[in-house]
Each structure stands twice: as structure tokens, then as C-alpha cells.
Amino acid sequence: xxxxxxxxxxxxxxxxxxxxxxxxxxxxxxxxxxxxxxxxxxxxxxxxxxxxxxxxxxxxxxxxxxxxxxxxxxxxxxxxxxxxxxxxxxxxxxxxxxxxxxxxxxxxxxxxxxxxxxxxxxxxxxxxxxxxxxxxxxxxxxxxxxxxxxxxxxxxxxxxxxxxxxxxxxxxxxxxxxxxxxxxxxxxxxxxxxxxxxxxxxxxxxxxxxxxxxxxxxxxxxxxxxxxxxxxxxxxxxxxxxxxxxxxxxxxxxxxxxxxxxxxxxxxxxxxxxxxxxxxxxxxxxxxxxxxxxxxxxxxxxxxxxxxxxxxxxxxxxxxxxxxxxxxxxx
Numbered sequence: 470x471x472x473x474x475x476x477x478x479x480x481x482x483x484x485x486x487x488x489x490x491x492x493x494x495x496x497x498x499x500x501x502x503x504x505x506x507x508x509x510x511x512x513x514x515x516x517x518x519x520x521x522x523x524x525x526x527x528x529x530x531x532x533x534x535x536x537x538x539x540x541x542x543x544x545x546x547x548x549x550x551x552x553x554x555x556x557x558x559x560x561x562x563x564x565x566x567x568x569x570x571x572x573x574x575x576x577x578x579x580x581x582x583x584x585x586x587x588x589x590x591x592x593x594x595x596x597x598x599x600x601x602x603x604x605x606x607x608x609x610x611x612x613x614x615x616x617x618x619x620x621x622x623x624x625x626x627x628x629x630x631x632x633x634x635x636x637x638x639x640x641x642x643x644x645x646x647x648x649x650x651x652x653x654x655x656x657x658x659x660x661x662x663x664x665x666x667x668x669x670x671x672x673x674x675x676x677x678x679x680x681x682x683x684x685x686x687x688x689x690x691x692x693x694x695x696x697x698x699x700x701x702x703x704x705x706x707x708x709x710x711x712x713x714x715x716x717x718x719x720x721x722x723x724x725x726x727x728x729x730x731x732x733x734x735x736x737x738x739x740x741x742x743x744x745x746x747x748x749x750x751x752x753x754x755x756x757x758x759x760x761x762x763x764x765x766x767x768x769x770x771x772x773x774x775x776x777x778x779x780x781x782x783x784x785x786x787x788x789x790x791x792x793x794x795x796x797x798x799x800x
Contacts, residue, residue, distance in 0.1 A: 470500040473545065473553040473571070475562055476510070477526050479649075480704075481748070483510040484726040485598045486556045487517070487620040492606050493554070494519050495615055503548065505541075512704040516622035528561065542568035554605050555580065575605055598747040618752050619730035623708035633709055636696075641673040642794070643714040643733075645724035646689050647682035650771025652741035653721050655783055655790075657688035659738075662787035663718060663794070664693045677702060677710060677724075716797055718790065721748060721771075729753045736793045740782040741771050754800070756793040760785055 472493055476486040483506055493502055504514050505524045515523045526532055526541050538561060545553075546569045553569075555562055555576040563582035566574055576586035583589050588608050592601040599619060603612045626634045646660045664674045674693060678686045680700035690697045702710065708727065711717060717728040717735045721742045728735035729751040737750055739759040743766045744750075749757060759765075760782050767776050775783075 470497055470551045471503065471549065472497060472500045473503045473505060473524075473548075473550045474556065475505045475553060475566070476556040477505065477507050477528055477559075477562065478557050479723075480509060480513065481723045481726045482556075482598075483507075483513055484619055484621065484723070484730050485748075485751075486602045487514075487730065488599050488603050488615070488617050489554065489556065489605060490517060490519050490620065491618070492603055492610075492612065492615040496606065496610055503550070505545070509704060513621060513708075516624070517620060518622070526565075538565050539568065541565055545569045545571070555586070556602055556605060575608070577605065594747065596747060597749070597751055599751050601747060619726065621708055621727065621730040623712040623731065624705050626709075629706050629709050632696075632698075633702075633706055636673075636675065636710065637713045639673050640671065641675050641696075641714055642667050642716045642718065643675045643677060643710060643724075644689060644695075645677050645717065645719040645722065646685050647678040648720045648722040648771065650741075651773050652767065652775055652780070652783065653739075653771040654685070655720055655738040655740060655785060656780075657685050659785060659787040659790060660689040660718070661691055661693070663790055664689060664695050666787070666791050667794070668693055668695075672715070675710060675714070677707060716794060718794060725750060728755070734797045736790060736797060738785060738790060740785075741765060741767050741775075742769065754797060756797060758785055758790050758793050 476483050501521045503522050504520050508525050508527050511523045511525050542565045550571045552573045553571045558580035560581035563585050567585040574586045575588040578589045578591050590605050590607050644660055648654045674695040676686050676689050676695050676697045678699040683699050686699035711727045712731040717733050719725050721739050725737050732753045734754040736756050
């Protein structure tokens with residue numbers, strides 16, 4: 470049996486979809502599993518031993534528009550899948566799958582154009598997103614009996630540069646101070662104070678982020694000997710760096726889900742969002758640091774500006790984060 474999983478969302482969404490790979494293999498142990506995702510998503514999934522092939526849908530690049538939908542649908546059709554499970558809820562994904570002759574299509578009830586699916590599953594918003602994704606299999610099994618861990622597989626040290634190789638056996642803490650939304654970012658001053666504190670305790674500090682986050686990463690590294698890798702790592706290298714850290718300190722961002730998937734201990738600072746939305750740490754050693762404020766949460770995905778211009782949720786004292794880090798490192 471050839472089975473296709475579709476998830477072309479944000480990188481964090483792709484990581485949170487990975488329990489479905491294990492679930493399908495448990496239900497259909499002899500199946501061949503294919504995973505359709507974005508070019509960046511491919512780097513996250515391609516090392517997974519349960520996935521026979523990762524297919525790429527470059528929806529914002531060469532596969533953009535209706536022509537790309539038609540081309541990708543034709544490719545899927547040629548591979549003659551028996552089943553498809555769509556974790557992505559966009560109209561674009563629904564149209565693409567409608568154009569294939571895959572005999573059984575499963576999607577979510579709230580997917581746009583959900584009428585194209587033979588089976589439509591409900592997502593319980595009170596669950597963690599890992600469980601919400603596993604609910605795509607609810608009609609076929611009791612999902613509470615399935616393995617629920619996130620899964621990512623970093624490259625080995627022969628596949629990364631000298632700088633990262635040298636990190637593997639060192640005692641380092643990885644700081645990831647960025648986020649797609651400003652109100653989800655703990656102030657750089659707090660990260661800087663945390664970096665300086667743990668340097669004095671004998672830890673090496675590694676700072677990572679996207680190229681667009683170079684300014685905040687530079688602020689975090691001020692007056693420290695931190696190894697600033699902002700904008701210098703591809704996703705495979707980032708997986709390696711995250712997998713070998715003693716601890717990850719981050720915001721509500723992809724780094725949080727990397728830590729969960731790689732079982733790296735994590736201290737996560739929630740500013741404008743809350744873990745009750747279902748995107749908190751998952752099955753790794755972790756501590757959440759947050760402020761109890763009447764204005765929280767101010768949105769499910771954060772904002773580029775504080776709606777009430779106080780940024781109070783982002784002003785958590787560094788002592789609270791340092792204390793949480795100490796608790797994890799002591800164990």
C-alpha cells in the first residue's frame with residue numbers, strides 16, 4: 470500500500486505532524502510512506518527511516534499558482550497512491566488532491582473545500598497540536614494507543630562543518646531569541662544576561678537564528694564569548710546543533726518544537742501567546758516561563774507590535790529564566 474501524507478505549512482507545523490508518520494506505520498506496517506512538503510520541510514523530514522520518499526511542493530516558488538497545482542497533482546497521480554492524509558487545511562491543498570484519483574482521501578472537517586475528502590476528522594482544540602494531528606487517524610484506530618512522540622533525525626558529524634563538529638562534545642547551551650512575531654520574543658537584554666550568567670558558570674553559549682534575526686542575535690552576544698551562528702546554519706545543521714545542546718532556551722517558536730522532537734531539555738519563554746493553545750513543549754524535559762497578565766493572550770500567533778504598547782509580557786526578569794535553566798541542568 471502506498472500512502473501519502475501532506476503537510477506544507479510552517480516548519481513548526483511540519484515538526485508537529487511527525488507523529489502521524491509513526492501512527493500510519495503502526496496501522497499499516499507494510500505500507501510505503503511518502504511525505505509531500507515544502508523545500509525547507511524536506512530537510513526536516515528526509516532523514517526519517519519510516520519515510521520512503523519526500524516529495525516537494527514549492528508553493529511559493531517554482532510551483533506557485535494554478536500551474537504549480539496542476540503539475541504537482543499530475544506528479545501525485547503518476548505515483549498511484551492508495552490513500553492520502555492531508556494535515557494541511559488550505560484550499561490549495563484540497564484542490565490539488567481533488568485533481569488526483571487517489572481512492573481514499575482523509576482530511577480535517579475545518580479544511581477549506583473539505584467536501585473533497587472521503588473521511589473528515591475533527592481536531593480538538595483543547596489537545597496539544599501533536600494529538601490534533603494524530604486525530605487524522607481517529608477513524609482507523611484509538612489514537613491514544615499510538616506513539617505520540619515528535620520525530621526528527623539530525624545529520625551525523627560527518628555531514629556538518631568543523632565548527633559544529635567541535636561543538637558536539639562541548640558543554641553548551643543554545644539560545645534561540647527570535648520569532649516570526651515581535652510580541653512572542655523575550656527581550657534581548659534577558660537573553661544577554663542569561664548568556665553571561667552561564668558563561669560564568671563554565672558553559673559555552675551558542676546563539677542561532679534566521680538571517681533576518683541578526684540584530685537581536687548580535688544584541689544577545691554583546692560582552693560575551695558566545696558563538697553567534699545566526700544566519701549561518703541550514704536546517705540540517707540546526708538540527709545537529711539543537712540535538713547536541715545541554716539545554717535550549719527559546720521563545721514560542723520553531724526552536725521549541727525542535728527541542729521537543731530531538732528530546733533536548735528546554736526552557737521556553739511564552740510572552741504574548743500561551744501554551745494552552747497547544748504548541749507548548751512535548752514529551753521532553755522542559756520548563757515554561759511566563760507572566761500572568763490580564764492582557765494575555767492577545768492573539769493566537771502574536772503581533773508585530775504590542776496592542777497596548779506596554780510589552781509587559783516580554784519583560785520577564787532574567788532571574789526567572791536562569792532559575793528555570795538551573796533546575797533543568799541540575800538534573
